[in-house]
Amino acid sequence: MSQSIATLTEALAREAENVCRYYLSNGHREGGYWMVGDARNTPGRSLFVRLKGPLSGKGAAGKWTDAATGEHGDLLDIIRETCGFVDFADIAQEARRFLSLPLPERPSDIASRSNPAPTGSPKAARRLFAMSQPIAGTLAEAYLHNRGLTALHNTASLRFHPRCYYRPDRHSETEIWPALITSVTDLDGAITGVHRTWLDPKGFSDANLGKAPIDTPRRAMGNLLGHACCFGTARDVIVAGEGIETMLSLKMALSDLPMVAALSAAHLAAIRFPRSLRRLYIVRDNDPAGDGASAHLTQRAKDAGIETILLSPQLGDFNDDLRLLGGDALRDALRVQIAPEDVARFMNATALTANNAASS
Numbered sequence: 001m002s003q004s005i006a007t008l009t010e011a012l013a014r015e016a017e018n019v020c021r022y023y024l025s026n027g028h029r030e031g032g033y034w035m036v037g038d039a040r041n042t043p044g045r046s047l048f049v050r051l052k053g054p055l056s057g058k059g060a061a062g063k064w065t066d067a068a069t070g071e072h073g074d075l076l077d078i079i080r081e082t083c084g085f086v087d088f089a090d091i092a093q094e095a096r097r098f099l100s101l102p103l104p105e106r107p108s109d110i111a112s113r114s115n116p117a118p119t120g121s122p123k124a125a126r127r128l129f130a131m132s133q134p135i136a137g138t139l140a141e142a143y144l145h146n147r148g149l150t151a152l153h154n155t156a157s158l159r160f161h162p163r164c165y166y167r168p169d170r171h172s173e174t175e176i177w178p179a180l181i182t183s184v185t186d187l188d189g190a191i192t193g194v195h196r197t198w199l200d201p202k203g204f205s206d207a208n209l210g211k212a213p214i215d216t217p218r219r220a221m222g223n224l225l226g227h228a229c230c231f232g233t234a235r236d237v238i239v240a241g242e243g244i245e246t247m248l249s250l251k252m253a254l255s256d257l258p259m260v261a262a263l264s265a266a267h268l269a270a271i272r273f274p275r276s277l278r279r280l281y282i283v284r285d286n287d288p289a290g291d292g293a294s295a296h297l298t299q300r301a302k303d304a305g306i307e308t309i310l311l312s313p314q315l316g317d318f319n320d321d322l323r324l325l326g327g328d329a330l331r332d333a334l335r336v337q338i339a340p341e342d343v344a345r346f347m348n349a350t351a352l353t354a355n356n357a358a359s360s
Contacts, residue, residue: 005076005088008095010055012075013062015099017051019075022098023082024049025136038066039073039081040156049078082134084156084183086190090130097133125184125194125222132159132181140180143199143210148323149248153255154232157183166198168215177201177212182229182244184222184263187274193222195229195244195263220263226272232258234274237342239311240297241283241318242268242290249318250283250311253331254338257281257346265293269300279307281338286316311337 012019020027020034026043027036032052037044046068053061062075076091079098085091095101118124135141135152140160144152152158164179177198184193196219198212211217229244231251239259241247247259262268265285269292273280280301284294294310301308313321314333321330335343 004092006056008092008099009062009074009076011099011101012095013053013055013060016049016061016075019062019078019098020049020051022136023078023134038068039064039071039078040154041082042153043151049075082156083159084189084191085130093130094133120221122192122222126191128161128164128196129159129181129183129191129194132161135160135180138162139178139199139201143180143197143204144245144248146204146210147245147249147319148327149245149252149319151252151255152248153251154258155248155251157185157229157231159183164196164198166196166212166214175214177214182261184220184224184227185230186227187234187272189230191222192227193220193224195220197244224263224267226267226270228260228262228267228271230258230260232256234258234260234277236276236278237281237346238274238277239281239283240268240271241311242285242293243317243319245319246283246285246317249322249330250334252322252327253334254346257342265289269293269296271297273301273304273306277304277306279309279339279342281309281311283311283318284313286313309337309339 017029017034024034024036024041026041027034029051032050034049034051035045036047038047047064047066049064050059050061053059055061064078065072076095079094080091083094085094135158138160140158159181160178161181162178163176166175166177178201179199180197182195183191184195186192198214198217199210200208200212204210231247235258237257239247239250239257240262242262242264244261247261251259260271262271282294282297284290298308311334315321315324318330321333331347335347
């Protein structure tokens with residue numbers, strides 16, 4: 001292990017419980033361990049992190065094991081999984097940010113000042129995502145909770161940036177607003193773009209539901225065609241739709257079912273299919289563009305030998321259903337729309353009481 005890795009690992013081990021509370025916020029402490037579902041912060045109890053012990057070696061603080069899968073690692077691995085990083089440089093930068101350590105200047109950082117990433121490019125999108133932070137305890141998490149999204153599963157693709165640039169048009173001055181940042185990835189999980197939802201730091205109202213009071217509070221950048229915001233790893237069954245909040249609403253009832261948000265009707269029609277895909281649920285939006293996208297995607301899937309099933313909301317979209325009708329009503333409506341075998345396989349068995357209380 002290199003000295004820089006060992007130094008970061010030991011620094012994180014000294015703060016093991018604080019690291020767990022931040023990155024594994026869906027878990028809890030039991031004795032000398034932090035218990036959670038997996039290294040991606042899924043609720044549960046199969047992964048346990050040692051909170052006390054030496055800073056290195058056998059029995060070190062920060063070492064973890066997932067009893068369900070046999071996976072094990074240290075707190076740098078937790079940062080990698082919860083943040084969705086691939087490059088160690090990004091993992092180390094996030095660890096240093098959390099520990100409030102000085103960020104070492106890399107050769108690429110020096111070069112970037114004279115050769116910045118083109119505006120709106122995949123490279124710029126990857127940089128923005130890397131500079132953002134996990135949503136736990138941030139305005140982004142409060143925004144999602146305000147939309148009824150209180151149980152967030154497989155959402156390492158969601159991050160928060162407190163000072164994200166916004167420019168109304170090329171003739172206007174750049175503004176700064178906090179933003180929910182969502183990664184757009186290809187089938188291999190590589191980030192090709194990001195979606196930004198700028199947020200109102202003053203709070204929420206019925207009019208904007210927490211979005212910033214600007215003309216276009218939602219924008220995407222990067223290489224989007226064929227790609228999507230992914231929540232969970234695509235296998236033989238997935239759900240595809242347009243909006244991020246719409247797909248996260250479905251996640252509330254179908255927590256184990258992988259979902260993709262294509263961000264627009266045109267991009268929904270063009271999403272790429274994983275080779276393993278056998279059944280595709282298509283979330284239909286109640287407008288002509290949504291109908292056209294659903295029809296085109298259905299035909300593409302049929303030509304590829306993939307079964308398709310349309311899912312339709314009772315109100316404007318599934319987030320409206322969740323907020324205004326409640327979690328139980330959403331789950332009951334979905335139960336009769338999805339295949340019977342998928343009810344047993346994917347449907348969340350617990351009542352969404354938090355959303356029912358919020359909507360009452």
